[in-house]
Amino acid sequence: QISLNSFDIGCNIGKGGFGKVYIAREKTNSYIVALKLLSIEQLIKENAEEQLRHEVEIQANLRHPNILRLLGYFQQSMYFILILEYAAKGELYKQLLKSGRLKEKKASRYIAQIAEALSYIHQKHVIHRDIKPENLLIDLNDEIKIADFGWSVHTKKSTLDYISPEIVEGKEHDERIDLWSLGVLCYKLLTGTTPFEETGRTATYKQIAKAEFTLPDHLSVEACDLICSVTVF
Ligand code: ADP
Numbered sequence: 001q002i003s004l005n006s007f008d009i010g011c012n013i014g015k016g017g018f019g020k021v022y023i024a025r026e027k028t029n030s031y032i033v034a035l036k037l038l039s040i041e042q043l044i045k046e047n048a049e050e051q052l053r054h055e056v057e058i059q060a061n062l063r064h065p066n067i068l069r070l071l072g073y074f075q076q077s078m079y080f081i082l083i084l085e086y087a088a089k090g091e092l093y094k095q096l097l098k099s100g101r102l103k104e105k106k107a108s109r110y111i112a113q114i115a116e117a118l119s120y121i122h123q124k125h126v127i128h129r130d131i132k133p134e135n136l137l138i139d140l141n142d143e144i145k146i147a148d149f150g151w152s153v154h155t156k157k158s159t160l161d162y163i164s165p166e167i168v169e170g171k172e173h174d175e176r177i178d179l180w181s182l183g184v185l186c187y188k189l190l191t192g193t194t195p196f197e198e199t200g201r202t203a204t205y206k207q208i209a210k211a212e213f214t215l216p217d218h219l220s221v222e223a224c225d226l227i228c229s230v231t232v233f
Pocket residue numbers: 013014015016017018019021034036068084085086087088090091134135137147148150
């Protein structure tokens with residue numbers, strides 16, 4: 001029976017809305033993993049049990065070199081715990097903070113890997129819905145690992161009995177929202193800023209709705225093409 005006792009737990013390596021994440025070593029085989037501890041009390045308080053169920057069911061069934069593996073899960077006292085593949089170089093976000101923006105060659109390698117992984121999950125009728133530099137991790141070999149499937153959903157279910165009203169409405173449950181995010185991400189990696197940064201929410205929403213953004217001169221034609229082709233609905 002697996003429990004926290006099966007691990008030597010190291011330092012805290014990350015924090016999200018629900019999760020505190022620790023590096024850990026499995027005692028019997030010395031395997032290094034990341035443990036994501038979710039407070040059950042907080043999950044219940046914020047009505048996020050459904051969200052966690054999606055995260056676990058979806059991520060556990062995905063096998064792709066650029067998707068962070070969910071190796072297992074268990075519950076212990078006040079926590080629900082996910083055992084995750086460890087991504088040694090952490091968030092793409094941090095790398096971006098350090099270097100401001102990435103060279104096109106480096107960014108294109110990352111973008112290609114993310115596109116491959118998105119294509120894989122979309123074929124399985126899964127959308128991630130939370131693609132951003134905080135949820136894109138990097139392993140020792142500088143390979144991208146898409147993480148945090150907390151907002152992911154299945155777009156197709158075999159029967160109608162279980163589908164939610166949002167899915168019936170159809171609108172936001174569409175693969176294109178991940179592609180849109182990929183475009184924004186590509187922009188961010190190459191320029192260091194996001195394309196839609198107006199002052200205030202309403203102004204930003206308007207810009208997004210009209211897909212209104214400017215492309216700086218230093219971007220190559222190819223980069224501009226890619227960004228424009230995924231930000232058209
Ligand atoms: P939340 O759902 O609360 O946003 P995440 O799964 O995104 O939680 O994890 C929060 C942060 O913890 C990530 O942004 C990242 O910095 C770190 N982290 C999570 N999983 C790993 C992992 N497997 N390896 C390394 N760092 C991780």
